Amino acid sequence: MKKFIAGVSAVLMTAMSTAVYATEKNVITDNADIMSADAADSGYLFYENYENGTGSWTGRGDAEIANDSASFEGRNSLKVTNRNSSWNGAIIELDDSFKAGSAYSFSVNAMTDKCETAEKFHFTMQYNDADGEAHYEKISTSRAVKGKWIQLANQNFTIPSGAEDVCIYVETAAGKNDFYIDDAVIAVKGTHVSGAIGGTANEGDVDRDGVIDAFDVVLARKAITGNLADDMALFCADADNSGKYEVNDLVLIQEFVNGEINEFPDNTPEPEPEPEPEPSDFNYDPALSYREAPSGYLNPCSQAGTVVKETYNGIHGSNTLNVYLPYGYDENKKYNIFYLMHGGGENENTIFSDDVKLDHILDHMIMNGELEPLIVVTPTFNKSGADKFYEEFRKSVVPFVEGKYSTYAASTSEADLRASRMHRAYGGFSMGGLSTWCVADHAMDLVGYFMPLSGDNWEGMRTLTNQIDSLGYKKTDYYIFAATGDEDIAYNNMVPQMNDLKSKTNYFTYTSDFSKGNLYFLVAPGKTHWWGFVRHYVYDALPYFFHENQ
Ligand code: FER
Numbered sequence: 001m002k003k004f005i006a007g008v009s010a011v012l013m014t015a016m017s018t019a020v021y022a023t024e025k026n027v028i029t030d031n032a033d034i035m036s037a038d039a040a041d042s043g044y045l046f047y048e049n050y051e052n053g054t055g056s057w058t059g060r061g062d063a064e065i066a067n068d069s070a071s072f073e074g075r076n077s078l079k080v081t082n083r084n085s086s087w088n089g090a091i092i093e094l095d096d097s098f099k100a101g102s103a104y105s106f107s108v109n110a111m112t113d114k115c116e117t118a119e120k121f122h123f124t125m126q127y128n129d130a131d132g133e134a135h136y137e138k139i140s141t142s143r144a145v146k147g148k149w150i151q152l153a154n155q156n157f158t159i160p161s162g163a164e165d166v167c168i169y170v171e172t173a174a175g176k177n178d179f180y181i182d183d184a185v186i187a188v189k190g191t192h193v194s195g196a197i198g199g200t201a202n203e204g205d206v207d208r209d210g211v212i213d214a215f216d217v218v219l220a221r222k223a224i225t226g227n228l229a230d231d232m233a234l235f236c237a238d239a240d241n242s243g244k245y246e247v248n249d250l251v252l253i254q255e256f257v258n259g260e261i262n263e264f265p266d267n268t269p270e271p272e273p274e275p276e277p278e279p280s281d282f283n284y285d286p287a288l289s290y291r292e293a294p295s296g297y298l299n300p301c302s303q304a305g306t307v308v309k310e311t312y313n314g315i316h317g318s319n320t321l322n323v324y325l326p327y328g329y330d331e332n333k334k335y336n337i338f339y340l341m342h343g344g345g346e347n348e349n350t351i352f353s354d355d356v357k358l359d360h361i362l363d364h365m366i367m368n369g370e371l372e373p374l375i376v377v378t379p380t381f382n383k384s385g386a387d388k389f390y391e392e393f394r395k396s397v398v399p400f401v402e403g404k405y406s407t408y409a410a411s412t413s414e415a416d417l418r419a420s421r422m423h424r425a426y427g428g429f430s431m432g433g434l435s436t437w438c439v440a441d442h443a444m445d446l447v448g449y450f451m452p453l454s455g456d457n458w459e460g461m462r463t464l465t466n467q468i469d470s471l472g473y474k475k476t477d478y479y480i481f482a483a484t485g486d487e488d489i490a491y492n493n494m495v496p497q498m499n500d501l502k503s504k505t506n507y508f509t510y511t512s513d514f515s516k517g518n519l520y521f522l523v524a525p526g527k528t529h530w531w532g533f534v535r536h537y538v539y540d541a542l543p544y545f546f547h548e549n550q
Helices: 008-022 027-037 039-043 214-224 231-237 247-257 358-367 386-404 414-419 431-442 461-471 491-503 531-544
Strands: 044-048 064-068 077-081 090-093 103-111 118-128 134-145 150-158 164-172 179-188 306-314 317-325 336-341 374-378 424-429 449-453 479-485 519-524
Touching (some): 103 118, 103 134, 134 150, 134 461, 164 179, 214 231, 214 247, 231 247, 306 386, 317 358, 317 386, 336 386, 336 431, 358 374, 358 531, 374 386, 386 424, 424 431, 424 531, 431 449, 431 461, 449 531, 461 491, 491 519
Parallel strands (some): 336 374, 336 424, 424 449, 449 479
Antiparallel strands (some): 044 179, 077 179, 103 150, 103 179, 306 317
């Protein structure tokens, strides 16, 4: 659980610092002003005004966050950019002081100037149940006039009992517009938290006073006879969001005020669907079976690539890795990249050593046109641990390697690394197979293709599907080609897990034809837990990567 400064003392500190910025007068007087103006602040359990940074907030999904001077109050707000979906926004995990089963008062202010007329915001709670399944509940929803701040508040919202890993976040009902939030508060249940007024434009609230009542019916009736000139009032009178104010909307508002309905139907016209990515015309075998590389592929190749030993300064200090550059590597071209991890008791040199000779196999495959030239990196988990390597991968290894060598990443910014994920693969043997599952579970936003070899997922598959859910990915966004031998010590661990994934048909379609599906499990008859066999699984699987969803 993330920790943040909670409680009265944090509020006092923030109030004081706000006062110092507000005027040049003496602090004691200012502080008294602030406290009397915002008396309810003293009851706040959580308060973030983004004056001195972004707190412990993070971007949800692809979204990025930063302080911005377009604030509701004070000097700063939190600006949310780079959203690739409506559920991308700004999120924070609550600490243990907020109890499941208890009610609190929640408030945050939101604004965007990027929408056409108005933007519908949701203030949402995300949590996991005891099974680790994610749930989402709306704390407050409201529509904001373009460029106007609104308050999203709920004075009595209960954190569902049994909820774990509770987060709150702000998202929009549709679209990807940048937006701002300011003054996030959690207070004792029933607390009135003052916030933005005048910017709401909710369906049915024709006079935009925050409630739908008889006055709105009167205005809506006037509008039928053309006696309502205000465009924003007409916009709100369109209670069903059909795009046009009609008699039906008047009926709906009347029914709402009468208590016959408690929400309006949403007849928003369907947007044009995004085109599905075209499947590739690569010639896949839909049921690939194990095949050894020709024996000559283990010999040195006349068109040999280069293995460069690199040292980088990572999150666990100095570390080394090897980079295989294909024959004729040209820094003006872009290359797919495959990160391949060693097993327990091994290191970053194992895979290109005489024990495995994967560099020779790659050379021959590329020379014979079986594999597009690509970069293959062999890092090590020996400083991170196999199950935590994804952190070093994200923060250190990928930025180091792809800042130096030419891949599809336009830069090493998080956004550019994500944008190039379908040109990035990760695989590994044994404990490296575990590291592969953990990269899929925690860093799928950076990787599109996975090759777990003779290693099972100790975290279980729920973390994997939660990751897919939280990134909002479709089946064409990730591909898993797993392999092992039926005499391998990992075989009996992998079989039930692969069957579990096969049965999750919302997430996976089982075939080695990746133009039609995204999951395959290659089982090599009679093979045991040894690189001498596993290198041939790489030979079989790697040509199947990097053809889809470019
Ligand atoms: C597995 C079987 C064996 C596995 C790892 C191992 C991650 C590792 C064995 C070793 O390092 O000796 O299913 O999954």
